[in-house]
Structures are given as structure tokens and as C-alpha cells.
Amino acid sequence: xxxxxxxxxxxxxxxxxxxxxxxxxxxxxxxxxxxxxxxxxxxxxxxxxxxxxxxxxxxxxxxxxxxxxxxxxxxxxxxxxxxxxxxxxxxxxxxxxxxxxxxxxxxxxxxxxxxxxxxxxxxxxxxxxxxxxxxxxxxxxxxxxxxxxxxxxxxxxxxxxxxxxxxxxxxxxxxxxxxxxxxxxxxxxxxxxxxxxxxxxxxxxxxxxxxxxxxxxxxxxxxxxxxxxxxxxxxxxxxxxxxxxxxxxxxxxxxxxxxxxxxxxxxxxxxxxxxxxxxxxxxxxxxx
Amino acid sequence: xxxxxxxxxxxxxxxxxxxxxxxxxxxxxxxxxxxxxxxxxxxxxxxxxxxxxxxxxxxxxxxxxxxxxxxxxxxxxxxxxxxxxxxxxxxxxxxxxxxxxxxxxxxxxxxxxxxxxxxxxxxxxxxxxxxxxxxxxxxxxxxxxxxxxxxxxxxxxxxxxxxxxxxxxxxxxxxxxxxxxxxxxxxxxxxxxxxxxxxxxxxxxxxxxxxxxxxxxxxxxxxxxxxxxxxxxxxxxxxxxxxxxxxxxxxxxxxxxxxxxxxxxxxxxxxxxxxxxxxxxxxxxxxxxxxxxxxxxxxxxxxxxxxxxxxxxxxxxxxxxxxxxxxxxxxxxxxxxxxxxxxxxxxxxxxxxxxxxxxxxxxxxxxxxxxxxxxxxxxxxxxxxxxxxxxxxxxxxxxxxxxxxxxxxxxxxxxxxxxxxxxxxxxxxxxxxxxxxxxxxxxxxxxxxxxxxxxxxxxxxxxxxxxxxxxxxxxxxxxxxxxxxxxxxxxxxxxxxxxxxxxxxxxxxxxxxxxxxxxxxxxxxxxxxxxxxxxxxxxxxxxxxxxxxxxxxxxxxxxxxxxxxxxxxxxxxxxxxxxxxxxxxxxxxxxxxxxx
Numbered sequence: 040x041x042x043x044x045x046x047x048x049x050x051x052x053x054x055x056x057x058x059x060x061x062x063x064x065x066x067x068x069x070x071x072x073x074x075x076x077x078x079x080x081x082x083x084x085x086x087x088x089x090x091x092x093x094x095x096x097x098x099x100x101x102x103x104x105x106x107x108x109x110x111x112x113x114x115x116x117x118x119x120x121x122x123x124x125x126x127x128x129x130x131x132x133x134x135x136x137x138x139x140x141x142x143x144x145x146x147x148x149x150x151x152x153x154x155x156x157x158x159x160x161x162x163x164x165x166x167x168x169x170x171x172x173x174x175x176x177x178x179x180x181x182x183x184x185x186x187x188x189x190x191x192x193x194x195x196x197x198x199x200x201x202x203x204x205x206x207x208x209x210x211x212x213x214x215x216x217x218x219x220x221x222x223x224x225x226x227x228x229x230x231x232x233x234x235x236x237x238x239x240x241x242x243x244x245x246x247x248x249x250x251x252x253x254x255x256x257x258x259x260x261x262x263x264x265x266x267x268x269x270x271x272x273x274x275x276x277x278x279x280x281x282x283x284x285x286x287x288x289x290x291x292x293x294x295x296x297x298x299x300x301x302x303x304x305x306x307x308x309x310x311x312x313x314x315x316x317x318x319x320x321x322x323x324x325x326x327x
Numbered sequence: 328x329x330x331x332x333x334x335x336x337x338x339x340x341x342x343x344x345x346x347x348x349x350x351x352x353x354x355x356x357x358x359x360x361x362x363x364x365x366x367x368x369x370x371x372x373x374x375x376x377x378x379x380x381x382x383x384x385x386x387x388x389x390x391x392x393x394x395x396x397x398x399x400x401x402x403x404x405x406x407x408x409x410x411x412x413x414x415x416x417x418x419x420x421x422x423x424x425x426x427x428x429x430x431x432x433x434x435x436x437x438x439x440x441x442x443x444x445x446x447x448x449x450x451x452x453x454x455x456x457x458x459x460x461x462x463x464x465x466x467x468x469x470x471x472x473x474x475x476x477x478x479x480x481x482x483x484x485x486x487x488x489x490x491x492x493x494x495x496x497x498x499x500x501x502x503x504x505x506x507x508x509x510x511x512x513x514x515x516x517x518x519x520x521x522x523x524x525x526x527x528x529x530x531x532x533x534x535x536x537x538x539x540x541x542x543x544x545x546x547x548x549x550x551x552x553x554x555x556x557x558x559x560x561x562x563x564x565x566x567x568x569x570x571x572x573x574x575x576x577x578x579x580x581x582x583x584x585x586x587x588x589x590x591x592x593x594x595x596x597x598x599x600x601x602x603x604x605x606x607x608x609x610x611x612x613x614x615x616x617x618x619x620x621x622x623x624x625x626x627x628x629x630x631x632x633x634x635x636x637x638x639x640x641x642x643x644x645x646x647x648x649x650x651x652x653x654x655x656x657x658x659x660x661x662x663x664x665x666x667x668x669x670x671x672x673x674x675x676x677x678x679x680x681x682x683x684x685x686x687x688x689x690x691x692x693x694x695x696x697x698x699x700x701x702x703x704x705x706x707x708x709x710x711x712x713x714x715x716x717x718x719x720x721x722x723x724x725x726x727x728x729x730x731x732x733x734x735x736x737x738x739x740x741x742x743x744x745x746x747x748x749x750x751x752x753x754x755x756x757x758x759x760x761x762x763x764x765x766x767x768x769x770x771x772x773x774x775x776x777x778x779x780x781x782x783x784x785x786x787x788x789x790x791x792x793x794x795x796x797x798x799x800x801x802x803x804x805x806x807x808x809x810x811x812x813x814x815x816x817x818x819x820x821x822x823x824x825x826x827x828x829x830x831x832x833x834x835x836x837x838x839x840x841x842x843x844x845x846x847x848x849x850x851x852x853x854x855x856x857x858x859x860x861x862x863x864x865x866x867x868x869x870x871x872x873x874x875x876x877x878x879x880x881x882x883x884x885x886x887x888x889x890x891x892x893x894x895x896x897x898x899x900x901x902x903x904x905x906x907x908x909x910x911x912x913x914x915x916x917x918x919x920x921x922x923x
Binding site: 131132133137146151261302 | 425431432437440445448451453457585615616618621622628630633
């Protein structure tokens with residue numbers, strides 16, 4: 040295998056892994072910290088992408104539009120937490136159903152506002168050529184952003200006051216409450232933080248994919264599989280699961296066809312869950 | 328609901344179906360088909376407690392299977408029935424494959440929801456991507472996002488292709504058959520055990536029911552029925568596209584079932600009718616607000632009426648709500664009980680066979696991380712009679728019980744039941760071999776009636792439905808349950824003391840060879856404690872009973888050999904009198920201040 044071919048293969052693989060990281064980290068934060076499954080996660084991604092397009096069309100620089108979109112989705116997360124999630128704590132099934140209802144509403148509301156047609160922003164930056172191959176420089180930004188996001192989340196959970204308290208609430212809510220922690224407030228922040236990360240993921244994908252109201256559907260299954268396979272450790276779990284599933288997806292897609300890659304990803308995930316029901320990092324923490 | 332009402336209902340359905348004007352037959356067929364699909368989710372989710380979003384996956388697979396078989400069989404009146412069978416098989420096989428990985432991997436609640444949903448969405452990707460005409464099975468072209476065209480309508484041998492009216496009657500016939508079959512399943516022994524598993528998985532497993540198998544069978548039946556509904560849908564639309572695998576179709580199904588009430592057969596059809604009427608009404612104005620209304624409906628049901636709109640409305644409309652089935656089962660059984668008591672039935676205690684059933688451990692160890700909770704425990708239980716375990720809190724008694732019952736895996740050493748090494752068996756396998764346990768915390772089936780709790784325990788021991796009914800009656804008589812206690816009361820409504828009694832009654836009913844009782848008298852009054860001691864001694868005449876207790880008076884009453892645990896190991900054996908004469912024992916346990 041020639042050098043440039045190898046580099047290309049590695050790049051394709053890294054983009055696939057990074058995409059998985061970016062679309063699932065927000066879900067992983069919400070699930071890992073609150074034990075809540077947000078079925079509207081795909082729509083939060085979609086809104087991040089639409090927010091970016093809106094900001095860009097309004098004349099903002101693309102990068103600022105992305106940040107604004109992420110913050111916007113984070114604020115939406117606060118509202119959703121207050122209206123829905125808060126009333127359903129401890130009722131996992133009910134939370135899933137309610138956020139599913141939200142997902143349907145968000146898709147249709149977006150259709151009504153923006154129409155069902157595909158929107159997009161031009162891919163920024165130039166093209167990087169190596170040997171016979173070339174790639175968009177934006178792909179390199181995507182990979183870097185996945186790494187930066189993972190490190191950022193890690194730092195938030197280990198180096199900030201909120202992060203330490205949030206982990207304490209996750210591990211032992213009664214003890215945390217006994218020590219005077221307001222777990223409702225911590226959960227509110229966690230949900231908003233996870234939502235903002237989802238928005239950021241969608242924003243970063245906006246230049247690469249066709250942005251349509253039902254685009255969440257395309258990513259949400261993969262995000263769920265990544266979170267389930269990753270287990271309860273948000274950063275390590277997401278990184279490991281995205282690495283494994285992204286590699287399987289991109290290699291199989293490369294060998295056969297993209298949809299066979301999706302099938303391989305699902306089968307890998309199901310087999311891993313069969314063998315390790317609590318995910319790759321489930322045993323590290325011992326939290327069921 | 329009596330037989331007469333049921334027959335009247337069925338006759339009414341058929342007459343109603345015959346009276347439907349031709350013009351409505353076509354659109355009403357679709358409601359009936361959707362009702363069958365909703366029914367499959369009622370079984371899987373409402374009864375089996377399996378939160379499956381994958382029913383539309385099996386529905387879609389059934390529809391595609393109908394298309395593939397139907398197109399390949401070609402122009403024959405057998406095409407319809409064969410394709411229908413193919414669809415049912417396809418749904419069942421897919422559910423079996425997916426269910427095996429989930430239930431035998433001990434995947435629980437939310438994870439089941441995620442995996443089934445993800446599988447559905449992957450099917451969406453796969454079928455959408457097969458647009459190239461080279462993706463074909465025989466003559467059937469999958470068609471990618473454009474869908475599969477040219478699917479034949481339903482045909483029956485001797486009739487040929489059905490017209491709209493015949494087709495509608497066919498759908499109603501299928502729906503009635505499925506509904507009646509479901510009703511029969513729900514009232515069968517299998518159905519009761521499925522409900523028990525949903526109610527309290529741990530208890531079901533400790534009674535010897537293989538929880539995984541019951542879930543898998545429920546899931547496969549649901550998959551088969553969803554596949555059947557899919558076939559009917561394909562033969563109705565003559566076309567099938569990947570849209571069936573989409574999120575909105577999956578959500579729609581959940582909304583039907585939530586509106587109709589999760590565990591009601593009739594509700595499945597009512598839910599479809601109500602929701603589809605709303606959709607159709609909204610659709611007349613262009614339909615762009617339909618998803619928003621449906622999404623809001625979903626949220627509203629979850630937040631406001633989690634029991635379902637139709638059941639709640641029925642409850643409000645008439646306080647004389649039809650009793651739910653559990654009550655019904657209890658009542659029919661009560662009649663049987665009265666009949667049974669006339670013929671004074673003997674109570675079966677202990678193992679039915681004379682095989683060796685003695686429980687024995689050899690060098691048992693259990694570590695949690697660095698902590699050794701059990702070290703080198705070798706205990707031989709008598710084949711009959713009572714053995715008491717005593718020891719301070721944290722001495723390892725409950726850990727020992729949990730290792731014996733299979734709820735915790737031993738780190739080292741072995742557990743033998745009779746001659747058999749059961750160290751690696753699951754809890755339900757051990758229970759099947761004659762090991763019964765009453766946990767320290769109450770563990771019964773909360774929504775099931777007192778009668779059903781005892782009946783399930785009796786069934787777990789006898790594995791024969793009528794014998795279990797007799798046994799239940801005998802146990803109730805023997806323990807002379809308070810007459811004021813209605814045996815149709817759900818266990819969760821019982822006061823704490825009564826739950827203790829219920830658990831002891833369940834142990835009696837199951838009649839295991841070896842009985843492990845963890846603090847049977849905790850929280851009991853003085854009189855009840857002595858009554859319990861008598862019962863335990865009676866059990867001990869037939870079985871091996873191992874009792875963990877802190878109440879030394881109680882242990883003295885039992886007057887049995889005593890094994891004392893200390894720091895995870897067997898510290899002393901003997902009679903209580905011997906132990907109480909032992910200076911060291913007094914030091915470490917019986918209240919003369921601890922020494923290290």
C-alpha cells in the first residue's frame with residue numbers, strides 16, 4: 040500500500056470516528072450524568088446545523104455562527120429541562136416518550152419554518168492534496184474539534200466545581216443531597232451542557248452534510264449505539280466506542296457500500312452489548 | 328368478563344363488519360391492520376414489560392417479505408396465503424435473533440428501547456440504499472427509497488383475489504382470531520408467568536422461571552404478529568417503502584398504544600381508531616400540523632394520563648369499570664378454591680422425589696474487590712430439619728445466602744445440591760432443582776393478587792396448573808389466613824406483616840427441598856414469631872430449612888443446630904446452649920463488647 044493511500048485511509052477513518060464523537064458526546068453527557076435518554080437528541084443536532092446556517096446567512100462568520108448555534112441549543116435545553124425532563128425524573132420510559140414527542144414536534148416545526156428542502160453552507164477552508172489524494176481541510180478541523188471537545192468535557196468534569204458535584208450526584212444522589220447539593224440544579228446544568236454539545240456537533244457537521252429537518256434520524260441511531268457501547272464513563276466511553284464503531288463503519292463502508300457499514304456498526308454494537316451489557320466502560324465504575 | 332359477554336362481543340364485531348358499507352371497507356381495513364400491529368406492542372410492552380420500539384421493524388420486514396414471496400409465487404391464488412406465512416415467519420425469526428442477543432445478554436429496559444430503535448433505523452438506511460435494480464430477491468426488486476412496486480393483493484384459494492369488501496372481512500377475521508388468541512394467552516399459565524416476570528423479575532427467577540426464555544418467547548410472538556400486520560398492510564397498499572422503518576411510523580405505533588392503554592386488547596383498536604380519526608381530520612387541511620398535534624398528544628399522555636386516554640376516560644365515565652384480568656383470574660380461582668376445600672385437599676410439602684437433596688458447600692469464598700466477605704465456608708445442611716445461622720451484622724450470612732441462591736457468583740469453592748455441583752448455575756436453574764429462598768427484604772409480585780402470588784409459587788414447584796390451584800387452596804387453609812383478607816388484594820396493598828406471611832405462604836406452596844429463610848420474623852409481633860417458628864419446624868419435617876436470625880429467643884425455640892459466622896468464616900458449630908456457654912462467642916457476638 041502506497042503512503043498516500045494509507046494516509047487517505049487513516050483520514051477517512053478518523054473523520055468517521057470524529058463524526059461519531061461529535062454526534063454522541065452530548066447524548067453521553069446527558070445519559071451518563073442524569074441517566075436520561077433524550078430521544079430528541081437528533082433534532083438538537085439538526086437545530087445546531089440550522090442555527091449555523093441562519094447565523095451564516097445573517098452575515099456572521101461561520102465559526103461565530105457555530106458557537107452561537109451551540110449556545111442557542113443549550114438554552115433550548117434549559118427550556119426543555121424545565122418543561123419536560125424535570126417532571127419525569129426517575130421515569131426513564133416516560134422521559135424517552137416525552138422527548139420523542141418533542142422530536143416529532145421539532146422536525147415538523149422546522150419543516151414549517153424552513154421548508155423540507157436541503158439547505159447548506161459552503162465548506163470553508165481549502166483543499167489539502169497529498170499524492171494522488173485530496174481532502175478538505177475542514178475534515179482536519181473536524182478531527183481536531185472532536186479531540187478538543189473530548190478534552191474539554193474531561194476538563195469540565197474533573198477541574199470545575201460543577202463537574203465534581205455532577206459526578207458526585209451521579210454516583211450517590213442521596214449522599215450528595217445530604218451534603219447540601221441541589222441535585223435539581225446540577226441536572227439542569229447537565230442537560231443544558233449536553234444540549235449545547237449536541238448543538239455544537241450539529242453545527243460542525245453543517246458544512247459537510249445536506250441540512251434537512253429530518254437529518255437527526257440519520258445520526259441518532261449511531262449516537263445511541265455509541266453511548267450504549269461506551270457505557271457510563273462519558274469521555275473514555277465515548278472515545279473508545281466511537282473509535283471502535285467508527286473504525287468498523289468506515290472500513291466496511293470502504294470495502295463494500297456505506298449502508299453495509301451501518302449494518303456492521305449495528306451488529307458490532309449488539310454483539311458488544313451481549314457480551315458486556317454495561318458497555319466498554321461499565322465495569323470501570325461499577326455503576327449499573 | 329363472562330363467556331357470554333365475550334361471545335356477544337365477537338358476534339357484534341362480525342355483524343358490524345358485515346354492515347359496513349362498501350365505500351368505507353377500504354379505509355376501515357387499514358384501521359384493523361394497524362390495530363393488529365398495536366396489539367403486538369400491547370403484548371410485548373404492556374404485558375411483557377419489554378420497551379420495544381422495534382415493532383415497526385418487524386412490521387416492515389413482514390411487509391417486504393409479503394412482497395418478495397407474493398411477487399415470486401406470481402399469479403396464483405396461493406400467493407396470498409404463502410406470502411402471509413412468509414411474513415409471519417420473517418417477523419418471528421427477526422425478533423428471535425434480536426431478542427436472543429438482548430435477553431440472553433441481560434440487556435435491560437432502556438437499552439432494549441435503544442437497540443430496537445437503532446435496529447429499525449438501520450433497516451431504514453439499508454432499504455433506502457437498495458435503489459439499484461440489482462438489489463432483488465428473485466423477481467422482486469427492493470426498489471430503495473422508491474419502495475417495492477407490484478405487490479399482489481390478498482388472494483385465497485377457491486376465491487381468488489379479494490375485493491375491498493371481502494378483504495375487509497378477511498382483516499376483521501384475522502384481527503378477531505389474533506385478539507382471541509391473545510386473550511387466551513393472557514389467561515393461560517404462560518401468560519400469568521409473563522405478567523409475574525414483568526412484575527418482579529427477581530422473584531420470578533428465584534421461583535425457578537427462566538426469565539430470559541419467557542421474555543424471548545413473548546418478543547417472538549410479538550414479532551410474528553407485527554409481521555402478520557405488515558403482510559396485511561402490503562396486501563392493502565400493494566406497495567411498501569422504507570418509510571415504515573422511519574421514526575414517525577415507530578412513534579405513531581407508540582401513540583396508538585399509549586392512547587388506548589398499554590395492556591388492553593380492546594384498547595389497541597380503540598387507540599388506533601381515535602388517533603387515526605384525529606390524523607385524518609387534521610389531514611384534510613393539508614396535514615402539516617398533524618405531526619405537531621401527534622407529538623403534543625404523546626407528551627400530554629405521558630405527563631397527564633400515563634394510564635392511557637381510553638382506559639382513563641372509561642374509568643371516569645363509569646365507576647363500574649370492567650375489572651382487569653388479574654381480578655378476574657382471582658375470582659375464578661376463588662370459586663375453584665371453594666370447590667377444592669370441600670374435598671379437603673392434602674398439602675404437598677417438601678420434594679416430591681426421594682433423591683438426595685442435601686445442600687453442601689465446600690471451601691466457599693467470595694470477595695468484593697479487596698474485601699473477603701466469605702472465607703473458606705464449608706457447611707453441610709441436614710437433608711431434613713432446621714439449621715440456624717447466626718452472627719453479627721456483616722458476618723457474611725446474607726452474602727452466603729446470595730451465593731447459595733446464585734444471585735452472587737462464588738469467587739472460589741463449590742456449592743452442591745444433592746450430588747450435583749450447582750456452583751455455576753443460574754438462580755432459576757437452582758430453584759428448579761429444589762432450592763427456595765426468602766430474601767431479607769420483601770420480594771413478592773406487587774401488582775398480582777395474594778392468590779396469584781401463592782399460585783405462582785405453587786406452580787413453580789408442581790409445574791401443573793390444576794395441582795397448583797389445589798396446593799394454593801391447601802396453603803391458604805393451612806396457614807389460616809385472616810378471613811378478612813381478600814385474596815384478590817394486590818400484594819402491594821398489603822400491610823407489612825401480611826407481606827411476611829405471604830412470603831412464607833409462597834415458600835410453603837412451592838415446597839422446595841431446601842429452604843433458605845433470611846430473617847423470617849423481622850418486624851413480626853411476639854405471637855406471630857412463635858407461629859412462624861411452628862411453621863418452620865413443620866417445614867423442617869419434610870425439607871432442609873436454613874434460617875438466618877438475630878432473635879436468640881426465636882433460635883432457642885427452633886432448638887436446632889447452630890452455625891455461627893464471624894468475619895466471613897464459620898466460627899463455631901453446635902447447639903445454642905453450647906455457643907452461649909462459650910466465652911469467646913460471648914465476647915465476639917453475644918453482647919460482651921467486641922474483641923478484635
